[in-house]
Amino acid sequence: MAFTRRSALGGVMSAAASLAATPALAAAKGPFRGSWDSLAGGYQTPDWFRDAKLGIWSHWGPQCVPEFGDWYGRQMYQQGNYVYEHHLKTFGHPTDFGFMEFIPRWKAERWDPDALMKTFVKAGARYFMSMANHHDNLDMFDSRHHAWNTTRVGPRRDIVGTWERVAREHGLKFGVSNHGAHAWHWWQTAYGYDAEGPRKGQRYDAFRLSKKDGRGKWWQGLDPQDLYTGGNMVIPDGVGTIAAANAWHDKHDGEWIEAAPAGNPAFTRNWLDRQNDLVDRYRPDIVYFDNYGLPLGQAGLDATAHYYNRAVRWHGGTSVVVTGKKLSPLQRQAIVEDVERGFSDRLRDEPWQTDTCIGSWHYDRPLYDRDGYKSGRDVIQRLIDVVSKNGCLLLSIPQRGDGSIDDKEEKVLADMAGWIAVNGEAIYASRPWRVFGEGPTKLVEGMQNEGAAKPFEAADIRFTTKAGALYALPMAWPTGPLRIESLASGGPTGASEIQRVELLGGGDPLPFRRGPDGLSVDLTERRPAFTPVLKISGPGLV
Secondary structure, three states, X not given: OOOEEEOOOOOEEEOOOOOOOOOOOOOOOOOOOOOHHHHHHHOOOOHHHHHHOEEEEEOOOHHHOOXXXXXXXXXXXXXXXXXXXXXXXXXXXXXXXXXXXXXXXXXOOOOOHHHHHHHHHHOOOOEEEEEEEOOOOOEOOOOOOOOOEOOOOOOOOOHHHHHHHHHHHOOOEEEEEEOHHHHHHHHHHHHOEEOOOOOXXXXXXXXXOOXXXXXXXXXXXXXXXXXXXXXXXXXXXXXXXXXXXXHHHHHHOOOOOOOOOOOOHHHHHHHHHHHHHHHHHHXXXXXXXXXXXXXXXHHHHHHHHHHHHHHHHHHOOOOOEEEEEOOOHHHHHHOEXXXXXXXXXXXXXXXXXXXXXXXXXXXXXXXXXOOOOOOHHHHHHHHHHHHHOOEEEEEEOOOOOOOOOOHHHHHHHHXXXXXXXXXXXXXXXXXXXXXXXXOOOOOOEEOOOHHHOOOOOOOOEEEEEEOOEEEEEEOOOOOOOEEEHHHOOOOOOOOOOOOEEEEOOOOOOOOEEEEOOEEEEOOOOOOOOOOOOEEEEOOOOO
């Protein structure tokens, strides 16, 4: 049944009525069904993904307008949170200036997708991803099933459709990311109130607004409840302290909930219709789900089966990718595992992806001001590590609300481009070696732990292979000869023969000596890139 919430006047309001108005798309017919066994039984990761290695992500939406970092929409409604305090000072009280008021301010007036794509390609991107919606529940595409989309409000442009066209014109594979399955609980702070202070107890905008309140306003004809998802778990009246209010939210709607909302089946049905519409409309090569496993229980399985069946019809096989997080062994056979802002400590059998950002996921002016971005070298070191372990790197470059990127981001991309121009041979279409690498720096397996990692050293070396050659990729230039212990004469590769060692971008072959302690290589004084790459040739190495 449709869920309801209590209005400020004691009436009842339904957020499901308009969601059910548009007929659902028919599920695609084909060999895949909505079960893990079916998905795993017929899926194989496509070679294009294994070859691509590096993707760039436009994680861009209305939360970039305030330029204050991640999860602005949720945290602006949490009294005592630094985002709430910033919002109060900069834009006003969230009862008066709610999140939806950022949407008309998102104009994308300096967005030049073609110029950005040229920069991304030069920096090494082989696939490109557009965010299709975030937890804020605004669709960035011409959605048939959600009126709150960017063709009607905000930029009044089909963001995903534009990115799709431009990416393909530049020869890239194209992907979309869907974060919307969490909107139903993420937005519940917007139904709350200040627990302390002069406006204590006054409910925020999501609790008060209905479709009729939009008459004569920029959102006339739209229902705010369709954006904010309705009062799925509304904090009760009478919570008297900031600490108690935040504890209530943390316990109830602050959990990373993957289950479908039991009291709001219309939300789940609408999510599935929107996801199927997204893949049918833009035919992406990759779909990123911001979820552990797949979203919303059966709905996520059905969405993935629909996508795979569409791919069979489009391409004759499952030459597409779906990603999810924290997967079981069976699930890793069905979709590709994504490790958010984290590491793998081993060479994985299945292809995988890590996603990270050079800064905050949404544009963050304070981070820019304090020089908080990853450097181009940081990104390349991360790429090297991931590729050596059979993975791909998806890198977010945050955009301002106007669509542009800043000068420091341009510098990161330019530094990446310089390294790729010299050393891309060792990355693209490569495959792992017998071991991923060697060195003193130990990485901890897991998500969202990159901030605790120690810097790489010159003795941290990673390996890739391609076309019969072995590539050694030190994470920094050594101060003397480079020693590679994995190539010791008495080690596992002792039966092989090393005939030639070259520095990519360096010209003539390099002098080397092989002994029981490893392969020692004398590097040139010339440094064609900020980390070296050696191409090592000889029978039996690969």
